[in-house]
Amino acid sequence: MPRTDRPRILTGDQPTGRLxxxxxxxxxxxxxxxxxxxDCYFLIANMHAxxxxxxxxxxxxxxxxxxxxxxxxxxxxxxxSTLVLQTEIPAIAELTWFLAMLLPVNRVLRNPTLRAxxxxxxxxxxxxxxxxxxxxxxxxxxxxxxxxxxxxGADQVAHVEMCREVARRFAHVYCGVxxxxxDADYERAGGVFPVPEAMVGRVGRLxxxxxxxxMSKTMDNAIYLSDTTAQIRAKVARxxxxxxxxxxxxxxxxxxxxxVRAFLTDPDRIRTLEDRYARGDAIGDGSIKAxxxxxxxxxxxxxxxxxxxxxxARGDAxxxxxxxxxxxxxxxxxxRTAELARAAMKLDFARPG
Ligand code: ATP
Ligand code: MG
Numbered sequence: 043m044p045r046t047d048r049p050r051i052l053t054g055d056q057p058t059g060r061l062x063x064x065x066x067x068x069x070x071x072x073x074x075x076x077x078x079x080x081d082c083y084f085l086i087a088n089m090h091a092x093x094x095x096x097x098x099x100x101x102x103x104x105x106x107x108x109x110x111x112x113x114x115x116x117x118x119x120x121x122x123s124t125l126v127l128q129t130e131i132p133a134i135a136e137l138t139w140f141l142a143m144l145l146p147v148n149r150v151l152r153n154p155t156l157r158a159x160x161x162x163x164x165x166x167x168x169x170x171x172x173x174x175x176x177x178x179x180x181x182x183x184x185x186x187x188x189x190x191x192x193x194x195g196a197d198q199v200a201h202v203e204m205c206r207e208v209a210r211r212f213a214h215v216y217c218g219v220x221x222x223x224x225d226a227d228y229e230r231a232g233g234v235f236p237v238p239e240a241m242v243g244r245v246g247r248l249x250x251x252x253x254x255x256x257m258s259k260t261m262d263n264a265i266y267l268s269d270t271t272a273q274i275r276a277k278v279a280r281x282x283x284x285x286x287x288x289x290x291x292x293x294x295x296x297x298x299x300x301x302v303r304a305f306l307t308d309p310d311r312i313r314t315l316e317d318r319y320a321r322g323d324a325i326g327d328g329s330i331k332a333x334x335x336x337x338x339x340x341x342x343x344x345x346x347x348x349x350x351x352x353x354x355a356r357g358d359a360x361x362x363x364x365x366x367x368x369x370x371x372x373x374x375x376x377x378r379t380a381e382l383a384r385a386a387m388k389l390d391f392a393r394p395g
Contacts, residue, residue, distance in 0.1 A: 050375075051076060052189035052238075054085030054126070057105035058095075059259035060266045061112040063338060064248035067304050068195030072243050074117040076193065082123035083187045083372060084113060089128045089135075090180070093173045094163065110361045112267055115349035125368040128183065133373070133380035137182035138175070140383060144211045145181075145204070150174050155200040162255060181205040185212075185235045186376040192238050196246030197256060202238065209235040216386040234382045245304045251277050253297040265338060267345045274342070278335040279328075288326040292319040298330060305337040 053069060055061065061070065073084065086109055091102045110125060118125075128134060150156070156177055160169060184192055184205050192202050206225070213219035213233030225237040247256050250263025257264050265277050281298050293299075294316045306312050315333075318325045352361065384390050 048079065048081040049190045050187050051080040051082045051191045051193060052085060052126075052184045052187040053193050054087050054128075054183065055109055056087045056259075057091050057102055057109045059105060060108060060264075060268055061116065062257055062259060062264035062266050063305070063342070064195070064245075064250075064257035064264065066116070066267065066341070067245035067248055068243040069193045070113075070116055070243075072193040072241060073123075076191075077119055077122045080191060083126050083189065083375070084118055084123055085126040085128055085183050086110065087128050087176075087180075087183070090176045093170055093176050094165070096170065096172075107358055107361050110365065111349055111352040111357065112345075114352070115345045116267060117345075120364055120368065124371050125365060126183075126187075126372040127365050127369055130365075130369040131186065131372055131376045133376035134179065134182045134186045136380050137186055137383060138179045140387065141181050141185070141208050141212070142175070142178045144208050144215065145178060149204070149207075150177055153177055153200050153204060155197050158197070162258070162261070177201055177204060178208075181208050184238050185209055186379050187372075188229075188235055188375075188379055189238050190236045191241055193241045193243065195256075196242050199240050199242065202240035206237050206239075209233070209237045212383075212386070216383075234379065234386055245300070248304060249297045249300055251280050251297075253282050267342050268349050269342065270346075271335075271339050271343075274339050275332075275335045278331045278338065281331065283327050285327055287322075288324050289322040291322040292325075292327075294320050298327065298334065301334045301338075302330065305334060305341060307337065 051073070053073060055065065073082065076082065086106055088102055088106050091105065095102060106127070113125075114120065151174055156174055160166070160173075165173070180201050181204060184202070194202065209228065210221070210225075212235060213228050213231070214221055217233045219228060219231045219233045223231045228235065228237050249255070250257035250261060251265065252261070252263040255261055255263060265274055269277070278301070281301070283292065283296050283298050285292050299316065299319065302315055303312055315325070315330060319330070351357070381390070
């Protein structure tokens, strides 16, 4: 059992496909690193996967298991951290309702990340009612675990901001906490929830291999943590820079150089490449791409190897067993939160807090 006297982290991913190197630099590497310092809860947002794929339950189930396999392979340690399967935590659904009452509908629809996702996913006007609701559900995910820190990529900061707002509002309306209370003091002042903070990784938004959009599981522009060496090479080679000759001065703000800075590990080498590229000092894109691909391969090779251990039916069975055990652990915390919230809302009729 993990030690529970540390501050809590809650963060997670949607089971919409395999994890990629954008996840690594945006949040996963922080999660792996913070497992000793924090009591960590890592959530599989399988309910949210239904917002866009309601008719694909089997695919969502498969992606749920795949996501956990990717996590374990990447270094999430089930001895120290707790895996949270969203649909097994009734308190999250209950809190989603409570919080939805405290958020004006226009506030939810104005969320810039929500708007960007609607556009990027081509959902137009035909998205489900559940789609914008997921942003409220995400507030409930975080608050159900009374988390203080939320390691995420830059696109999620707007969601965490909404969560902070609703955490404060709950405290003002139901817990008698004064609006002038500093964020760090909400629990001490009698609030049920801490006001959580986002922590953005070392690259908040890694661009995809299309060179334009955020690398995403669902945009066909990702280098996956499970890709082979050959796949990685081929994908990096596809990055377009528009450069013609090895003596053309290059733009070190381009996507290729974002990858150089994100994945090469030697700072001197990065500086040398930037300097030579900017001057067009007889340096070809091909050789830089080969270096980037090798660096990415070195990062994902051990992950890929550990991941292979979970292939097949035995791997699936092991993951299901783990999820069962962790669900019990997670519900202990989340049920307690729901009790506290119900008591604050004068709803402790049958189940006093
Ligand atoms: P989808 O296409 O289904 O939205 P995704 O690739 O955007 O998938 P999410 O599950 O939405 O992945 O995000 C999981 C976490 O990874 C979030 O904290 C998000 O901010 C972070 N993240 C996702 N993509 C990137 C990226 N390209 N760069 C940095 N962080 C990222
Ligand atoms: Mg996303």
